């Protein structure tokens with residue numbers, strides 16, 4: 001797991017100590033429902049930095065309050081949220097890791113119950129603290145969700161500004177990279193996919209129209225985010241549904257964003273919209289999406305990360321050594337073992353001196 005650099009339009013880019021990244025994972029732990037990170041987020045993300053990961057990505061963080069997946073999500077829609085994010089980035093940096101934040105908007109999949117044990121399904125009603133959702137159209141994104149309000153072109157202009165404002169706050173909060181959440185059936189994916197986007201105005205219709213909002217968001221974020229900092233994007237590389245968003249469209253879009261819009265990191269997840277989706281869930285089941293997009297990005301210095309049921313060091317190293325991806329994003333395996341990256345280094349015979357483990361834990365290498 002050699003170092004890797006996330007390129008940026010200016011400067012040397014973001015140098016990372018290895019190729020094991022933390023995938024963004026919602027914690028549903030903002031009990032005050034004000035979008036402000038808590039001690040849990042510091043302990044959760046800090047453990048991954050101490051555990052040897054090179055890039056620790058904070059969970060889907062809403063660019064406006066109604067864009068939260070649940071009321072307990074993180075936010076960067078208000079300046080008051082910045083100091084608690086800064087506390088996290090300072091600690092992550094103290095451990096030799098870099099900090100990224102995933103900026104997102106859940107659109108018609110907002111206002112759901114925190115996905116904790118025993119959680120109910122569906123949209124939270126207003127009587128229980130839920131709120132009216134917005135989307136590409138007024139069709140429910142999934143059968144058990146309420147119908148969103150279809151955003152007008154004027155409202156979309158305000159929304160793009162919210163993304164830019166959140167990016168400016170992410171900079172003040174000390175994040176080194178932003179990952180734009182365009183996956184999993186949330187707002188940007190709702191616009192990309194013909195399964196959901198049946199609009200007939202300038203934000204719908206053909207692929208150019210359906211990708212317009214994403215292009216505008218990326219341009220606005222890039223302009224608000226310092227040129228020396230890295231910008232990334234997470235796609236659902238396919239809906240796994242005939243007639244949906246697919247890996248060829250993803251590769252075309254990724255190519256345009258990397259070559260023309262200053263994106264330097266592309267992460268390939270999948271699914272989240274429509275159905276029934278034929279998802280071939282199994283070890284490394286999304287790696288082929290990263291491989292496909294990486295081929296399209298040949299000749300650029302963009303970093304492509306693979307994610308999804310990547311469990312152990314040998315599996316990760318095989319993905320990297322065979323050139324299917326430049327990095328691996330680890331989710332659930334890191335929840336089971338926050339020191340997954342340090343363990344991987346040991347399994348791969350990295351010397352104790354070069355181990356990314358925290359200095360305080362060096363004697364674990366007896």
Ligand SMILES: Cc1cc2nc3c(=O)[nH]c(=O)nc-3n(C[C@H](O)[C@H](O)[C@H](O)COP(=O)(O)O)c2cc1C
Nearest residue numbers: 023024025026059060307308309310330331332333
């Ligand atoms: C608890 C949990 C929360 C998640 N939250 C997010 C999120 O905020 N944003 C996102 O893009 N994906 C989220 N995911 C998906 C993960 O980032 C990752 O793509 C997925 O778990 C597959 O990788 P894995 O098999 O290594 O866990 C979440 C997954 C889990 C388990």
